[in-house]
Amino acid sequence: MRLDKPIGILLLLWPTLWALWFASGGRPDPVVVWIFTLGTVLMRSAGCVINDYADRDFDPHVERTKMRPLAAGKVGTREALGLFAALLVCAFLLVLALPRLVWAYSVAALFLAASYPFTKRFFAVPQAYLGVAFGFGIPMGYAAVQQAVPAEAWWLLVANVFWAVAYDTEYAMVDRDDDLRIGIKTSAITFGRFDVAAVMFCYGVTLALLVWVGWRLGLGGFYAAGLVAAAAIAGYHYTLIRDRERMACFKAFLHNNWFGAAVFAGIVAELNLKPLLR
Numbered sequence: 001m002r003l004d005k006p007i008g009i010l011l012l013l014w015p016t017l018w019a020l021w022f023a024s025g026g027r028p029d030p031v032v033v034w035i036f037t038l039g040t041v042l043m044r045s046a047g048c049v050i051n052d053y054a055d056r057d058f059d060p061h062v063e064r065t066k067m068r069p070l071a072a073g074k075v076g077t078r079e080a081l082g083l084f085a086a087l088l089v090c091a092f093l094l095v096l097a098l099p100r101l102v103w104a105y106s107v108a109a110l111f112l113a114a115s116y117p118f119t120k121r122f123f124a125v126p127q128a129y130l131g132v133a134f135g136f137g138i139p140m141g142y143a144a145v146q147q148a149v150p151a152e153a154w155w156l157l158v159a160n161v162f163w164a165v166a167y168d169t170e171y172a173m174v175d176r177d178d179d180l181r182i183g184i185k186t187s188a189i190t191f192g193r194f195d196v197a198a199v200m201f202c203y204g205v206t207l208a209l210l211v212w213v214g215w216r217l218g219l220g221g222f223y224a225a226g227l228v229a230a231a232a233i234a235g236y237h238y239t240l241i242r243d244r245e246r247m248a249c250f251k252a253f254l255h256n257n258w259f260g261a262a263v264f265a266g267i268v269a270e271l272n273l274k275p276l277l278r
Contacts, residue, residue, distance in 0.1 A: 001045035001083075007254050008048065011167065013040045014260025015160045016137030018267055019153060022217065023145035026271025032098070032144050036137060039094045046087035047113045047133070053080045054117035062178040101143040109136040124190040127172070131164030132157070152213050159209035166202035166234075167256040169195060170241055173249040196242055203234035210263060219270050226266015233259045 002008065016036050020028040052059065052070045059071035069075045088110065095106045112133035119126040135157045142153040165187060172179065172188035173195060179186050191198040207227055214223045233255065240252040 001087075002048045003041075003045065007257060009041055009044045010257045011164075011260065012044050012134050012137065013037065014257075014264055015135050015156065015163075016040060016141055017264050019138040019141030019156060020145060021264070021267045021271060022152065022156070022213075023142045026268065028145060035094050035097060036141060036144070039091050040137065042087050042091040042094070043109065043113055046084055046091065047116070049080055049084045049087065050114055051117040053077060053084070055120075058182050058184060061182050062175055064175060064178075098144045099147050101147055101149075102140050105136065105140045105143055105149075109133070109140065112136055120184045120186065122185070124185055125165065125187045126185060127165045127168040127187045128161055130168055131161030134164050135160030152216055155209055155213050155216075159206050159213070162202040162209070163206040163256075163259070166199045166206065166237075167253050167259075169199050169202070170237065170249050170253040170256075173241065173244060174246045174253070196238070196244070199241060200234070200238055203231075203237070207231055207234070219267075220274070222269035222274050223266045226262050226264070226269065229262040229266070230259050233262060 017033075020033060020036060052068050055065070056070045056077065059065040059068050065071060070077070070080055092106065095103055112129070116126070116129055116133045119129045123129060138157045138160065139149045139153050142149045169187040169191065172186035176186070176188045179189060187198070188195050207230060210227055210230075211224075214227070237252040237255060240248045240255075
C-alpha cells in the first residue's frame with residue numbers, strides 16, 4: 001500500500017481539493033472533504049496493490065522495485081488480490097454517503113485505477129492514462145458538491161493529465177534503463193532525447209489550462225500568484241532534470257507535491273482570504 005511513501009496520496013489529493021474548493025466557491029462541506037481525503041488514501045493504496053500485482057514479474061528485475069513485497073515473495077498473489085478487494089469495499093462504503101451521481105463516476109474511477117498498470121504493456125505514454133485515473137477525483141468532487149459536472153471540471157481534468165505526464169515522466173526517467181531492458185513502455189522512453197522538453201511543455205500546458213479555468217471563473221491576483229509560484233517550481237524542476245541524473249529526477253518527481261500545493265494555496269487565498277480583505 002506504500003503508506004510510508006505518501007507522495008502518491010498527495011498527487012491524487014491536490015487536484016481533488018482544487019475541485020472541491022472550486023465547486024463550492026471556497027466553502028466545501030468538511031464531511032465531504034474528509035470523505036474524499038480518506039477515499040484518496042484508500043484508492044491510492046488499492047492502486048499500489050494492483051500495480052504490484054500487475055508488475056510482479058517485472059519488478060524483480062528493476063533495482064528500485066525488486067524488494068516490493070510481491071516481487072520479493074513476501075506475500076502471495078491471493079493475499080494481494082484480497083487486500084485490493086478489501087480496500088475497494090471500504091472506498092465504496094464511503095461513496096454511499098455521497099450523491100448518486102458520484103456512485104456512477106466511482107465505477108469509472110475503479111476501472112481506471114485497476115486497468116492503469118496494464119497499459120504499460122501497449123500504450124506509448126501510459127502516464128496520460130495515469131493522469132485521467134489520478135484526476136478522476138475532479139469530476140467526482142464536482143458531482144458531490146453540485147450534483148453536476150460543468151465544463152470547468154473537465155478542463156481541470158485535462159490540466160491534471162498534462163501535470164501527471166510531467167511528473168511521472170520525471171519518475172520514469174529514473175527507471176529508463178531497466179524499463180528498456182524488460183520491455184515496459186513509458187513516456188521517458190517514448191519521448192527519448194526530447195524527454196526534458198516534453199516535461200517542461202506539459203508543465204506549460206498545465207499552467208495555461210489552469211489560467212483558462214481561472215479566467216472563466218473570474219479569479220484574480222491571489223489565484224494568479226499561486227500559479228506564478230507553481231511556474232517557479234516547474235522551473236526549478238528543469239534545473240533538476242536537465243542532466244537526466246537519476247536521483248535528481250526522482251527529487252523533481254517528489255517535489256511536485258509543492259506544485260500542487262501552490263495551486264491549491266492560490267485557490268484558497270482567492271476564494272477564502274480575498275473576500276475578507278475587501
